[in-house]
Amino acid sequence: MTRISRSGSPVEHGFPRLDTVRAAITALFRRLSYEGIRAYDTSFAPADAAFTADDDLHLGAHRVASAIVRALRLPDARMVVCFRAMEEAATVELASGPEYFIEVNDRFRTHRRDLAAALAHEVTHVLLHRLDLRFPTTADNEVLTDTAAAYLGVGWLLLDAYREDELTHQKLGYLTPEEFGYVLARRALLPGGGEDPSTWFTSPQAYEAYVRGRELAGRELRRAPLAAADRAQRRRYARDRRAGSATPGASYVFEEHPAGTRVSFPCPVCGQRLRLPVRGPVRARCGLCRTVLDCDT
Numbered sequence: 001m002t003r004i005s006r007s008g009s010p011v012e013h014g015f016p017r018l019d020t021v022r023a024a025i026t027a028l029f030r031r032l033s034y035e036g037i038r039a040y041d042t043s044f045a046p047a048d049a050a051f052t053a054d055d056d057l058h059l060g061a062h063r064v065a066s067a068i069v070r071a072l073r074l075p076d077a078r079m080v081v082c083f084r085a086m087e088e089a090a091t092v093e094l095a096s097g098p099e100y101f102i103e104v105n106d107r108f109r110t111h112r113r114d115l116a117a118a119l120a121h122e123v124t125h126v127l128l129h130r131l132d133l134r135f136p137t138t139a140d141n142e143v144l145t146d147t148a149a150a151y152l153g154v155g156w157l158l159l160d161a162y163r164e165d166e167l168t169h170q171k172l173g174y175l176t177p178e179e180f181g182y183v184l185a186r187r188a189l190l191p192g193g194g195e196d197p198s199t200w201f202t203s204p205q206a207y208e209a210y211v212r213g214r215e216l217a218g219r220e221l222r223r224a225p226l227a228a229a230d231r232a233q234r235r236r237y238a239r240d241r242r243a244g245s246a247t248p249g250a251s252y253v254f255e256e257h258p259a260g261t262r263v264s265f266p267c268p269v270c271g272q273r274l275r276l277p278v279r280g281p282v283r284a285r286c287g288l289c290r291t292v293l294d295c296d297t
Contacts, residue, residue: 011164011171014178015216017143020135021179024147025186026271026288031133034290037190043153044071046200049116057083057109064116065102068123071154077126081119083109089172092122094129113202117157117172124149142174150175150183156197159184159206177206181213189217190269191291220268223251227281227294234296241278241297254278263297 015021029037048067051060058081065079078099085106093101102122108115124145128134133148135141149155159180161172171177188196201207222228224237240246244261246253252265261278270289276282278297285292 011162011169012176014176015182017175017179018182020140020143021147021175021183022266022271024135024144025151025183027133027135027144028148028151029270029272029288031131034288037151037289039073040152041195042071043156043195043197043200044068044116044120049157051112051115053110053112055112060112061104061115061119065119065123068116068120068154072123072127072152074123074127074130077123077130079119079123079126090118090122092125094125097126097130100126114157114161114170114172117161120149120154120157121145121173124152124154127152139174146173146175146180147183149173150180151187153187153195155180156184156200159209160201160203162206162209163203164205177209178212178216181210182216183213184210185214185217186269188214189221191289220251223265223268225252225263225265225276225295225297226268227296229296267291267293 044067049064051064061081062079065081069075069077069079076098079102080099081102081104083104083106086103088105090102090104102119104115104118108118128145128148133144135144146155146158149158158173159177161170162177163170173180175183184197198207198210201210222230222233224233229237236247236250237252240250241254244254252263255262255264255275259277262275263278264273264275266273267286267289269291270286272286272288274284274286276284276295276297281296283292284295
């Protein structure tokens, strides 16, 4: 189900669901594997989302839905799209397939610019259903769906549907604009050449949200004990290492083992926790996403 915020409803900002978003990225790596994630290297093309007033409504909706199906590597799934009056932007009936029925809010009969965004969320639901990947609660499961859509190449459409000015407040999905930007930046920072989606945004507000999310994702690549950490982070880490315990808010913790103290911290790419001996400069390889990290423990 795609949620929609419209005029009169303020758009939520910031990073209130960041822990769930990070857990969703880790869950994707664990379910799909490194090779599976790399299979989604190419994002959904802006041209495939184009849907003008001259296009036949139903033929155009099915064309866009089919393109999203291909982008999410679901070639044996068929989407049947219909329109009706409803509160949500769209919903999908999850069944055994191969046909899935998507109901779309009537407003998209005329607001066709954002139809692809609504469909992207629903087709991602189908993908996760087939992968048998879900979180325990409905709210967290919707966050997982938005995160998966963005991380696997179709969710930039959801961020591009965000517009906010004196007359309009519109956002699709469950993540804040900044959280969408964060996930897209994490995708763009994948080792080996992730894509930069910034040139695809037609909404200036979407681009600004992406920049804010990118700043946060970039800071996570410079956190101790990573060797790229800034001087203040290094000083704090050194104090914590001497004390044998992390200060509140730190992403790392110290653990005592028979072989000596280890530091545990999340991989900045996939989020899986790494455990390294506390002994100075070391190069580590994440077993989940295969990222090689220069660290100073």
